[in-house]
């Protein structure tokens with residue numbers, strides 16, 4: 158593998174991370190994408206923007222959240238010392254709000270008056286509906302009807318927050334279809350609408366922008382680990398849907414050669430069963446172009462996108478953010494996977510040993526921790542991004558466990 | 563400086579020259595390859611020139627047609643369900659070329675199926691099959707190296723979309739590698755929904771003509787022979803897609819079978835559109 162001086166300089170000015178990324182959008186959107194990019198560049202250079210974001214992350218979201226030493230789990234696994242980055246303690250219960258605060262502030266700066274978003278598990282939809290309530294902006298959330306059925310509590314939350322939830326029936330009614338529909342809305346309402354994309358994917362500048370807004374996760378881990386252990390962590394683990402919580406944790410550490418990083422994809426019923434049974438774009442897909450960027454995708458021989466499957470609605474996206482594709486190809490980050498069953502087991506273990514019910518998404522990361530930690534020395538510091546809490550998942554978990562609620 | 567066609571001697575250029583000589587605008591029809599099944603689709607395709615289509619856009623179905631409305635989304639899914647692929651789409655073009663050597667065929671779709679096929683092999687196969695141009699919705703000029711430039715080098719036109727959001731400043735860049743004709747998308751939106759006003763279209767075509775010597779086709783939202791005629795008064799061609807695809811969908815029964823007479827009905831509708839276009843400047 159080529160050794161680079163820095164893994165943190167991407168993307169280039171055209172939005173490429175190596176061969177990945179780019180701006181594969183219809184001409185109607187292109188001027189708008191350029192406008193978002195320019196506005197974002199200006200906002201980043203404006204201390205007032207940064208100041209308002211910091212203030213909201215502190216007062217409204219409740220940051221910094223703890224870097225928590227999971228002592229019982231550590232004892233039980235008998236190896237590495239395990240820390241949880243407690244993103245599940247954020248207002249709205251997941252890391253998604255970090256990005257939504259940043260993007261809605263940008264939307265306001267740009268004078269946009271209407272917000273749209275896509276959502277899978279509903280976490281990003283809830284986070285978007287929340288910031289829209291906070292800033293008094295009308296908000297339309299696109300959600301696949303399959304996801305609506307399995308994430309009822311979040312659907313109701315969004316409605317309580319004043320959002321309109323539009324069911325998406327096209328395709329198989331999951332996250333990718335919701336994203337298609339949001340893009341269709343956007344081309345139709347270019348003048349007044351801002352699209353808050355929920356993960357580190359989409360056309361440039363979204364992958365870089367979402368990463369930057371989520372990097373607060375890794376920045377805090379660095380400071381907190383220094384305070385608590387006096388050094389850098391040895392390894393970082395995060396689940397990967399589109400890859401926003403993972404890139405937010407990893408990015409600040411990419412140039413620290415001693416820090417190992419593992420992204421965990423959803424292996425569903427098993428990678429070996431083929432791409433209809435999992436959602437592991439890197440481990441079971443090939444590079445292609447979808448939703449504005451070149452990246453690893455679940456697709457058939459003819460370039461048709463496959464639906465994929467995961468027990469977790471937040472992970473069953475057939476793509477992954479382009480920066481992850483690049484980090485995989487250059488070998489800086491390792492991409493592992495966990496099955497539905499492994500995630501369910503980790504979900505229950507976490508609840509019983511730590512008194513924390515994790516999101517099913519985060520449970521995929523935990524499943525990897527459970528595999529790795531026992532083989533590592535006791536002085537190995539391992540950080541799991543506990544990206545969200547599992548309240549939203551109790552119904553689907555109950556169903557899988559054969560429990561009637 | 564106005565842009566000119568880098569592929570001056572093509573079927574597309576010859577067809578527009580002939581239309582100009584006749585003093586009328588052209589009718590560009592869109593159907594999705596393989597919709598609702600390969601046989602019916604081939605029959606419609608083969609029948610288009612005789613009923614008055616001057617140029618043909620043949621959709622390459624894709625699972626995620628982000629710029630298309632419900633009618634074309636549904637038609638793509640029907641075609642995919644019937645087993646349509648890029649290879650079979652090129653087969654259809656080959657079949658068509660056995661009976662028609664003059665009507666230009668432009669493949670329209672999204673980049674990923676071409677990417678999966680491989681750009682160079684795809685261009686070679688497309689040219690060999692008798693494809694004249696490509697419209698790839700998710701390839702703006704910012705991504706020209708991906709397909710546009712290789713296509714021009716392979717002698718296949720790359721027809722660019724311009725939209726109400728394409729401003730003066732962007733126009734030269736959008737025109738730069740455009741070949742065959744310019745496709746003006748008359749509304750900011752997806753296919754098959756709203757229609758633009760005639761005055762807006764007039765102004766947009768005039769603006770485009772200041773930037774290019776290429777023919778200008780106008781589409782999105784043209785549903786009736788009258789609307790086609792209105793557009794044909796100011797543009798070099800009118801493009802009709804969703805309305806034709808919807809007519810085809812009307813011929814599918816509840817169990818997914820194709821009702822007798824569907825091909826004739828679709829072609830009859832194309833004939834009405836063609837009559838509208840031909841009478842427009844009469």
Ligand SMILES: Cc1ncc(COP(=O)(O)O)c(C=O)c1O
Nearest residue numbers: 280398399400401402471518545
């Ligand atoms: C709690 C939680 N974690 C992770 C994800 C996956 O998204 P990403 O990979 O962008 O972090 C989701 C998505 O809905 C989520 O809700």
